[in-house]
Amino acid sequence: MTNKSVIAACLFAALNICTLSARAEAVAPQxxxxxxxxxxxKVISMKEDKSMTCGIVDARMTYLDSAGQTRVLDYSKFADGCDNQN
Structure with missing residues (x-):
């Protein structure tokens, strides 16, 4: 391989990585x-607002659907601080 071929292959690989990461960030939450x-x-990640008291917090789940597409879901839930309260 010549130097030009190696440089072109590296540039192509770098552009593909940038394109993939940009597509992953472009998922609009539902x-x-x-x-x-x-x-x-498959669940990829779950995040929620931190709260030490019992109450409703905002949460976000990132997951893969059956077609392998990344999806983001925003929802409300009771805070983890509610676990010890009736």
């Missing part, structure tokens, strides 16, 4: 409502 159909094959 807001959960009662009756929303969820097609969850």
């Amino acid at each position: 807001t959960y409502t009662y009756g929303t159909h969820l097609d969850i094959q």
Whole structure:
């Protein structure tokens, strides 16, 4: 391989990595409502607002659907601080 071929291959690989990361960030979140159909094959991550007291917090789940597409779901839930309260 010549130097030009190696440089072109490295540039092509770098552009592909940048394109993939840009596509992963471009997923628009869906807001959960009662009756929303969820097609969850694998959960990638779950995040929620931190709260030491009992109450409702915002949460976000990132997952793969059965087609392998990345999806983001925003929803509300009771804070983890509610676990010890009745």
